[in-house]
Amino acid sequence: MRVVVALGGNALLRRGEPLTAERQRENVRIAAQALAPIAREHQLAITHGNGPQVGLLALQAASFDQVEPYPLDVLGAQTEGMIGYMIEQELGNLLPFEQPFATILTMVEVDRNDPAFENPTKPIGPLYGEEEAKRLAEQRGWAVAPDGDGWRRVVPSPLPKRVFEIRPVRWLLDRGTIVICTGGGGIPTMYRDDGTLQGAEVVIDKDRASALLAAELEADILVMATDVDGVYLDWGSPGQRKIEDAAPEEMRSHDFESGSMGPKVEAACAFVDTSHGWAAIGALADLEKMVRRKAGTIIRRKTQ
Amino acid sequence: MRVVVALGGNALLRRGEPLTAERQRENVRIAAQALAPIAREHQLAITHGNGPQVGLLALQAASFDQVEPYPLDVLGAQTEGMIGYMIEQELGNLLPFEQPFATILTMVEVDRNDPAFENPTKPIGPLYGEEEAKRLAEQRGWAVAPDGDGWRRVVPSPLPKRVFEIRPVRWLLDRGTIVICTGGGGIPTMYRDDGTLQGAEVVIDKDRASALLAAELEADILVMATDVDGVYLDWGSPGQRKIEDAAPEEMRSHDFESGSMGPKVEAACAFVDTSHGWAAIGALADLEKMVRRKAGTIIRRKTQ
Numbered sequence: 001m002r003v004v005v006a007l008g009g010n011a012l013l014r015r016g017e018p019l020t021a022e023r024q025r026e027n028v029r030i031a032a033q034a035l036a037p038i039a040r041e042h043q044l045a046i047t048h049g050n051g052p053q054v055g056l057l058a059l060q061a062a063s064f065d066q067v068e069p070y071p072l073d074v075l076g077a078q079t080e081g082m083i084g085y086m087i088e089q090e091l092g093n094l095l096p097f098e099q100p101f102a103t104i105l106t107m108v109e110v111d112r113n114d115p116a117f118e119n120p121t122k123p124i125g126p127l128y129g130e131e132e133a134k135r136l137a138e139q140r141g142w143a144v145a146p147d148g149d150g151w152r153r154v155v156p157s158p159l160p161k162r163v164f165e166i167r168p169v170r171w172l173l174d175r176g177t178i179v180i181c182t183g184g185g186g187i188p189t190m191y192r193d194d195g196t197l198q199g200a201e202v203v204i205d206k207d208r209a210s211a212l213l214a215a216e217l218e219a220d221i222l223v224m225a226t227d228v229d230g231v232y233l234d235w236g237s238p239g240q241r242k243i244e245d246a247a248p249e250e251m252r253s254h255d256f257e258s259g260s261m262g263p264k265v266e267a268a269c270a271f272v273d274t275s276h277g278w279a280a281i282g283a284l285a286d287l288e289k290m291v292r293r294k295a296g297t298i299i300r301r302k303t304q
Numbered sequence: 305m306r307v308v309v310a311l312g313g314n315a316l317l318r319r320g321e322p323l324t325a326e327r328q329r330e331n332v333r334i335a336a337q338a339l340a341p342i343a344r345e346h347q348l349a350i351t352h353g354n355g356p357q358v359g360l361l362a363l364q365a366a367s368f369d370q371v372e373p374y375p376l377d378v379l380g381a382q383t384e385g386m387i388g389y390m391i392e393q394e395l396g397n398l399l400p401f402e403q404p405f406a407t408i409l410t411m412v413e414v415d416r417n418d419p420a421f422e423n424p425t426k427p428i429g430p431l432y433g434e435e436e437a438k439r440l441a442e443q444r445g446w447a448v449a450p451d452g453d454g455w456r457r458v459v460p461s462p463l464p465k466r467v468f469e470i471r472p473v474r475w476l477l478d479r480g481t482i483v484i485c486t487g488g489g490g491i492p493t494m495y496r497d498d499g500t501l502q503g504a505e506v507v508i509d510k511d512r513a514s515a516l517l518a519a520e521l522e523a524d525i526l527v528m529a530t531d532v533d534g535v536y537l538d539w540g541s542p543g544q545r546k547i548e549d550a551a552p553e554e555m556r557s558h559d560f561e562s563g564s565m566g567p568k569v570e571a572a573c574a575f576v577d578t579s580h581g582w583a584a585i586g587a588l589a590d591l592e593k594m595v596r597r598k599a600g601t602i603i604r605r606k607t608q
Contacts, residue, residue: 081382081409082382085411086381092468103408171475197397
């Protein structure tokens, strides 16, 4: 079977952990142990988050004043390189030498007419005081918005339309290569009027990008690995209960917006709706069981 | 024909230029214009340098004191992502939409018993005063050495032994994909005693890595693009003269060590010695002519 595993941001770096290379590598090693059994049995493509890593690169760049900080598309490309390298090396260390690997840099198209461009909502980077935030907004053309105790830069989060490198990814999976791609939702790219491509200062929802990748690869299973063992109703209340198995229309009848689960559920449903495959959402440690439908929340059409 | 083009560091960033994203992109655009005619006629793999880019990331990291700077292998992976992205996007803008591209993250094996490890010679990063250099050496386990007016960190520069991702690169070239790989000489990787892989704090000679890649790909031509139109005898003297066409043994009978040409000549000779192909060294602007043996210095066996 062809399996796409989306490693959530929390699977690579827990909230509040220091962003050292060594800590990231330790977490990648844990993820690799969960991925290895799947890699031995199935065709495997791996996607991953990159939020904290882009944040660190931006902070480092901002503290060095001799060169203007790089835009988000370039930072995204840097993190696809770094995280892909760590996954490739650590997962490779658990598998036979003969296993081919490829980390493929991935550009993902966004539509410049996406309504998200009119309404930047995704906060990125550090907290600022109101005055500094407004000064930076003026100076750099940022949109800024209040967030908790301060202000942050906000950028649009448009929907992914196309994975440009989809054919190489497919060709390599066909040859049994483990492919790491579409990191951080892909490098946001859009068409200019003249038909050429340019990077975009946006953040693509990585769950939706993983769902698009999985559908375009005609994957059999999309597994979204996070730090919770499934999708819960009434999460956080005494009566919380896990959804074991449901169709997209049932999942959509609930409201998960309050947590980070909403985008994952929507992405899983989008994959099931646009492909022949089914999806699972659950804990990284349960990865192998999820592929056998023995753990996590399974989302599938009733006929599957 | 199968062509490997190695873009020298000077082809992407001229000495003294600011390292802004915009300037890098302008230079990549110029390189893309030289690469496009070759891409239209031949199978094409592209390698590139990354020295100034790694240097900038290291400076940015050093100026942000909340997270320990990342090691050289991780910085190398970041630059492969960034530079690969820019080349892929700018070259893609000059070619038909149907042209497939892939930037492949590349790990290159070095031998931990390479004598270079006993004798670190490759200077990296900024100039320090003697006292600070010695303090950093003590604190971080660096080797440091005098360099011009100050001191710099020096790291080993071992020979590349193997390109781990060679099969995916070959498979994609076979399908007509333009592949960008082995940036900066590849991410230096070596075996531990237990047979697993780890990153190495070294810099691989990127010309030798390009020659190894070209030989392993059974390339017909290796073109090394730099800012000089060929290899010269008595370079810089009134009697300087360009070598038009020579066999490896003739090239090796001269001494080019003084300039940056020495490593390019040695790498070109190594490729010719270990493959069926021939090599060219010359100016980026002459790329298309070099592939037709109409410009640059051609290095080939006498029977070719």
